[in-house]
Amino acid sequence: MRGSVAEALGIVGLTRRFGALRAVDGVDLSVERGTMTGLIGPNGAGKSTLFNLLTGTLRPDAGTVTLMGQDVTRMRPEARFAAGLGRTFQIPRPFARMSVLDNVMTAPTAQLGERLWGPFLRPRAVAAQEARLRARAMEVLDFVTLAPLAQHPAGKLSGGQTKLLELARVLMGEPSVILLDEPAAGVNPALTELLIGKIEELNRGGTTFVIIEHDMDLVMRHCAPIVALAEGRVVFQGSAAEAQSNQVLIDAYLGGVHA
Numbered sequence: 320m321r322g323s324v325a326e327a328l329g330i331v332g333l334t335r336r337f338g339a340l341r342a343v344d345g346v347d348l349s350v351e352r353g354t355m356t357g358l359i360g361p362n363g364a365g366k367s368t369l370f371n372l373l374t375g376t377l378r379p380d381a382g383t384v385t386l387m388g389q390d391v392t393r394m395r396p397e398a399r400f401a402a403g404l405g406r407t408f409q410i411p412r413p414f415a416r417m418s419v420l421d422n423v424m425t426a427p428t429a430q431l432g433e434r435l436w437g438p439f440l441r442p443r444a445v446a447a448q449e450a451r452l453r454a455r456a457m458e459v460l461d462f463v464t465l466a467p468l469a470q471h472p473a474g475k476l477s478g479g480q481t482k483l484l485e486l487a488r489v490l491m492g493e494p495s496v497i498l499l500d501e502p503a504a505g506v507n508p509a510l511t512e513l514l515i516g517k518i519e520e521l522n523r524g525g526t527t528f529v530i531i532e533h534d535m536d537l538v539m540r541h542c543a544p545i546v547a548l549a550e551g552r553v554v555f556q557g558s559a560a561e562a563q564s565n566q567v568l569i570d571a572y573l574g575g576v577h578a
């Protein structure tokens with residue numbers, strides 16, 4: 320069954336067990352195109368497992384996932400990436416000794432290009448392809464404000480700069496949907512603001528985001544809708560204002576957040 324045209328991600332009955340534990344337990348969720356969905360929930364709620372099911376690094380025991388109307392449930396992660404689904408990690412692991420620019424140039428799309436075309440192209444065509452890739456990588460680095468550090472080893476970047484680098488790598492795939500796993504974790508407040516500003520700019524341009532984030536203040540200020548998971552199930556879906564007047568959420572996670 321195809322998802323609705325307004326849907327970026329259509330999640331139906333998604334379930335993943337680890338032994339007797341239902342880490343994701345029959346999740347139904349429709350992520351509308353152009354939204355910035357905040358995914359919250361206590362440790363162990365199933366947020367990362369849900370991301371892994373969406374990207375295809377984990378197989379579901381039941382349920383389906385559509386991406387921009389296309390059923391991707393049985394697709395491998397690389398195919399989902401090529402279909403427009405990007406993802407960043409809670410703890411990014413760039414190639415530390417490679418330059419920032421080379422890290423971006425070796426983003427998965429680039430590898431796919433090399434694998435498909437490398438052996439068949441004439442040297443001049445290879446050089447042209449490489450030049451295009453480099454130009455695109457510089458454009459993306461410029462967008463995330465890392466262009467001045469293009470030749471620096473990625474291992475020398477700060478935590479926040481590393482998250483910007485990860486975003487740059489994801490953007491090389493020109494994704495329509497980006498899953499962000501704790502973008503603000505380990506990032507200083509100034510860089511968090513910069514990173515969120517870039518995410519919002521992309522969002523205004525039409526990119527859909529789903530963001531796992533423990534910083535409730537950030538979620539409340541920037542995400543709509545907010546979805547809460549607990550024990551593998553969706554226990555709340557609504558606006559920040561609704562979340563802040565939902566007693567279960569207030570008791571569980573929102574104690575310290577001010578409207």
Ligand SMILES: Nc1ncnc2c1ncn2[C@@H]1O[C@H](COP(=O)(O)OP(=O)(O)OP(=O)(O)O)[C@@H](O)[C@H]1O
Nearest residue numbers: 337340341342360361362363364365366367368369
């Ligand atoms: N590979 C695995 N094998 C066994 N159990 C797992 C595996 N991955 C996750 N789990 C379990 O599934 C449950 C959900 O974990 P998950 O990491 O998805 O939660 P989370 O909401 O992302 O938590 P956190 O906020 O701490 O990252 C937890 O009880 C976890 O221990």
